[in-house]
Structure formats: structure tokens, C-alpha cells
Amino acid sequence: MSSALRLGIAGLGTVGAGVVKIVQRRAALLAARTGREIAISAVSARTRQKDRGVRLSAYAWEDDPVALARRDDVDVLVELMGGSDGPAKAAVEAAIAAGKDVVTANKAMMALHGQALAEEAEAKGHVIRFEAAVAGGIPVVKALTEGLAGNEVVRVMGVMNGTCNYILTRMEGAGLTYEEVFAEAQALGYLEADPTLDVGGIDAGHKLALLAAIAFGTRLNFGAMRIEGIERITIEDIRHAADMGFRVKLLGVAQMTGRGLESRMSPCLVPETSPLGQLENAMNMVVLEGDAAGQIVLRGAGAGEGPTASAVMSDILDIARGTRVSTFGQPARSLAPVEGATASAPAPYYLRMALVDKPGALARIAAVLGDAGISIDRMRQYGHEDVAAPVLIVTHRTTRTALDEAISKMGGTGVLASDPVAIRIEEV
Numbered sequence: 001m002s003s004a005l006r007l008g009i010a011g012l013g014t015v016g017a018g019v020v021k022i023v024q025r026r027a028a029l030l031a032a033r034t035g036r037e038i039a040i041s042a043v044s045a046r047t048r049q050k051d052r053g054v055r056l057s058a059y060a061w062e063d064d065p066v067a068l069a070r071r072d073d074v075d076v077l078v079e080l081m082g083g084s085d086g087p088a089k090a091a092v093e094a095a096i097a098a099g100k101d102v103v104t105a106n107k108a109m110m111a112l113h114g115q116a117l118a119e120e121a122e123a124k125g126h127v128i129r130f131e132a133a134v135a136g137g138i139p140v141v142k143a144l145t146e147g148l149a150g151n152e153v154v155r156v157m158g159v160m161n162g163t164c165n166y167i168l169t170r171m172e173g174a175g176l177t178y179e180e181v182f183a184e185a186q187a188l189g190y191l192e193a194d195p196t197l198d199v200g201g202i203d204a205g206h207k208l209a210l211l212a213a214i215a216f217g218t219r220l221n222f223g224a225m226r227i228e229g230i231e232r233i234t235i236e237d238i239r240h241a242a243d244m245g246f247r248v249k250l251l252g253v254a255q256m257t258g259r260g261l262e263s264r265m266s267p268c269l270v271p272e273t274s275p276l277g278q279l280e281n282a283m284n285m286v287v288l289e290g291d292a293a294g295q296i297v298l299r300g301a302g303a304g305e306g307p308t309a310s311a312v313m314s315d316i317l318d319i320a321r322g323t324r325v326s327t328f329g330q331p332a333r334s335l336a337p338v339e340g341a342t343a344s345a346p347a348p349y350y351l352r353m354a355l356v357d358k359p360g361a362l363a364r365i366a367a368v369l370g371d372a373g374i375s376i377d378r379m380r381q382y383g384h385e386d387v388a389a390p391v392l393i394v395t396h397r398t399t400r401t402a403l404d405e406a407i408s409k410m411g412g413t414g415v416l417a418s419d420p421v422a423i424r425i426e427e428v
Contacts, residue, residue, distance in 0.1 A: 002035055003037075004039040005034075005036055005037070005039070005075055005076060005316070005319065005320045006039050006040075006041040006073055006074055006076070007038065007039065007041060007075070007076050007316065008042045008043070008044070008062075008068045008078065009042075009044070009078045010043075010044045010045075010065040010068055010077060010079050010080060010087075011045060011065075011080035011088075012043060012044075012045040012056075012080075013045075013080065013082075014304070014305045014308075015080045015105055015132070015308045015309055016045070016078075017053060017305065018305035018306060018308065018312075019078060019309045019312050019313060020040065020043075020052075020056070021053075022309055023038055024054065030313075030317065030320075033317060034317050034321050035320075040058075040059050041059065041060060041074050042059055042068055042071055042073065042074060043056060043061060043068070044062040044063065044064065044065045044067075065081065065088075065090070066090050066091050066094045068091065069092070069095035069100065070094055070095075074100065075101070076100060076102070076103060076316065076319055077091060077092065077095035077100055077102050077103070078102075078103045079092055079103070079105075080104070080106075080312070081106070082105075082106055083108065084108035084111075084113070085113075088106055089109055089113060089117075093117070093120070096117065096120045096124065096126065096128075097120075099124055099125075100126065101121075101126045101128075101129070101319050102117075102121065102126070102129070103128075103129045103130075103132075103316055103319070104129070104130050104132075104133060105132035105308055105312060106133060107130075107133040107134060107203070107206040107207050107210065108206050110128075110130050110133055110210055111205075111206035111207075111210055111222045112220075112222060114327070114328075115335070117327075118326075118327035118328060119333055122327065122331055122333070127326065127327055129315035129318065129319065129327070130315070130327075131311040131312070131315050132308045132309075132312045132315070133207065133210065134210055134286075135160055135286055135298075135300070135302050136301050136303045136311060137300045137302075137304075137308065138284055138286060138299070138300040138301075138307075138311075139311070140211065140298055141210075141214065142314065143288060143298060144156075144211065144214045144329060145326075145328075145329035146325065146329075148288060150292060151292045151293050152290065153215040153291075154289040154290065154291060155253065155287075155288075155289040156211050156215045156252075156254045156286070156287070156289075157251060157252060157287050157426070158208075158252055158276070158285050159251060159252075159276060159279055159284055159285050160208060160265075160302065161198055161201070161250060161284075161302070162190075162281075162282035162283060162301070163185060163190045163192075163198040163199070163282065164198060164204070164250040165250070165281065165283060165284070166185060166190060166282040167181045167182060168230065168238065168247075168250070169279075171238050172238045172242060175235065177234070177235050178230070178231070178233060178235070196229070199229045199231055200229035201228060201250060201265040202227060202229075204250060204252055204265050205225050205227045206222065207252070208225065208252035208254055208263060208265055209221070209225060212254035212263050213328050214328050216254070216256050216261060217330055217334075217335055217336055218335055218337070218338040219337050220335075221263075224261070224263065224339070224340025225263045225265060225340070226264040226266065226344070227264070227265045227266070228264075228265070228266040230250050232267075233248055233267055234421075236352070236390075237421065237423065240350075240380075240390075241269050241423075244378070244380070244392065244394065245272055245273075246269035246270060246277070246350070246425065247270060247271075248268070248269060249268055249276055249279070250265065250267055251265075251266065251268040251276070251426055252264070252265045253426065256338075257341050257345060259343065260339040260342070261338045261339070261341060262344055263340065263341075264344060266424065268423065268424045268425065269350050269424070270425075270426055271428065274428045275287070275297050275299070277428075279299065282302070283301060284299070284301070284302030285297065285298065285299045286298045287428065343399060344399075344400055344424075346398055347397055347398075347425060347426065348377060348395055348397055348398075349394070349400075349422050349425060350392070350393075350422070350424075351393040351394075351407075351420055351422050352392055352420065353390075353391055353410075353416060353420040353421070354389065354390050354416070354417040354418040355388065355389050355415050356388060356414075356416070356417050357389055358415065361415035362381070362391065365391070365413065368409050368410050368413060369393075369395070369406050371406075371409075372402050372409070373398070374395050374396070374398045374402060374403065374406055375395065376393055376394070376395060377394045377396050378393075379394070380392045388418070394425070400422075400424070404422075407422065
């Protein structure tokens, strides 16, 4: 059997402790599957005395993760601290400088600095692996870099933040408002310390940026992504969408177009009968479309100790086996610069508005849409609320630019009782 692969684990939170548990409890299985022992040499965390539910006394302790990364008895730095900069980035840079491989679950760091870090690592003949950074236990990075490597990827889309999916499905199932479910999710510990990372779509946007780089062979460009969170989604939107056969999801979509790379993370309506429409609670789903393989649907837990630690271990085992796949599936220096698309592809849209109760109000709205070249697929009007009449419209395919211009002109009709809400309907 080959010499042991020695790990230095930086970060002993939920995921870090989960990795330690797997190494301790599955030592024989890991060795059988890789042909070598997987051993932990040293660990690092903010607090040494904290009870993490795992035995750590056999490992050397480093208060400074950078010192951990430089240790001679560490072959692979396992970075599980989080944060786009600070100690996490410094430790990864130190590990690369010392000629070590890196395994990380840090989506923010990789989305913002992954290009430079990957180039530095690969120049030294080493790799950065980040399966756990995207969709928890779902092996989507491996699917793109290996399983679908022979495909030209057409589109990547998915629900990549379990907290947002929990909030939206809980709102629908319990008939609760966004504010009520947000407070519930916070009490359950589902939200990040900064909740806007979750509900604002930023966390999921980081993940989509990484998948897009792999799928389309392009340099990371998180800043070009259009990001909109779920904060404006109301229980009325969810009820009305369900009434028309749709469900609301925070959906990430990336596809290459003639205008550049279109990447967006925003609330969308999807058919309730589709795989994405049937996704419940805090689960994740990623849909990959290749020219040869067709549509591949991957579903699983997107967070949590077990699923995320499982993804970390899959990267560690690949390194132990000697599998050397470039960080983004091809050499980082070969990734092509790409401009972000200035407009999204045409799609149907859901419009919700309230009209004042007077003759001809609906006709005026229809006329504005018609003047903008937007045709109506279907329309519903509900019972009056005081002096306003709630109206729902589903358009045929149109551009967001045309729709925004039409919505702007609706303000001059004098028949709106509330600002229109527009949500894209993604064709899945």
C-alpha cells in the first residue's frame, strides 16, 4: 500500500467535524477504495477547547491556519473555514506556495478568486478541488468535469440554495407570508449570519458562477451575473402561480448565447409538474443539458454535515487515487474571457397587478402590451379588493427589455392601483 495521504483540516465547524468523523469511522473503507491510508496530521480552528463531538487529541493543533498549510506533514490542505478573503484565502495561498493540493468547500472564495488561485496551483502541478462548494452532496462538479466532459454543454440551471427553496415551499404549503417563514428559518438556523447571502441570491450566484466556468470553459465573471433574491415574492404570487400551474423557485440559469454568457439568479416560475417544480423543502437540484447526453437531473441535499462532508471526501479520495483533473475541468489559463450577455433570452412572463375599478382599465393594459409587441397567452381576473381588481397575465415569449418598457408606460394609463410584478417563466 502507498504511503498515507496526510490532511491538514482548517475549520472544525459542522462540515469540518463531519470530515473528521468519516476519516475516523471509515478508515478501512477509504483505504480499500484508494489503495492508501487517509490520515489527519493536524487541525486548526478559532477555539481549541470547544466540544465538537469528535476526538481531536491525536492531531497536532495550529491556531494559525496559514501555519497549518505550511506544515511538512500535510499533503492536502482541507479548507473549511469559509469567507471570500481573510484567513481562508491566506491559508490556501500558503498551501499553494508550499506545493500542496487544496480541497475546499468555499464557494465565495472560489467564485471571486478561483481563477487566480487555480492558475497558481496548476503552475506548480497541483489542483484545487471544490465539489463541496456547489450543491452540497450532489456530485455536480464531477458530473461536468468528468461524466459530461465529451459534451458541449447547452445550459446549466438549478435550485442551488436550500434555504430559499425551504422558504418558498413552506410559504406555499402553510399559507404563510415571506416575513413569517423568514423568521421561522432564522430560528431553525437555516440562514447565514448575513441572511442576504441566502435570500438575496448571492450564495446561489457564487455556485452558478463556478458551474458556468466549467460548463462553458470561460473565466470566472461573477460580477457580470444578474442577481435578484426572493425578498419581493409574496404569498399572493405563490398562490396565483399555483392556480395557473406553476411554482416559484429561486432559479439559476447559465447559457452561452450570441450576445455572450447569460448568467442569472432570480425568482422564476417553473411548471409544477417538472422536476424543478416538484422540488420540496431544503433540497437542491441541478439540471445539466449536453448536446450528446441530453438533459441530466441531479437532486440531493445541498447542505448539512453529512452531504457536504461526503463531497469533501470525494475530492480527497480522488487526490489519494492520483486523479489529477484541472480545477475547472481544463487548465485555468486556457479558460476563455467572455462578456456577460446584456439581455436575457426571450421567455414568457407572469404579470401581477391591481387595476382600478373602472370601465376599460384592462383594455388599456392590453393595448400597452400590444404596442410593445407583447402578446397575451392567458389572463385571469379575481374578485375585487376594495376598489381594486387583481389581474394576472401570462405573456407569450418576449424580452425583458420590451416588458420593462411596457410596464413603464402602464404607469401613464391611470388605471394601475399597484405597481406590476413581473416574474420570468423558465421553459424547463
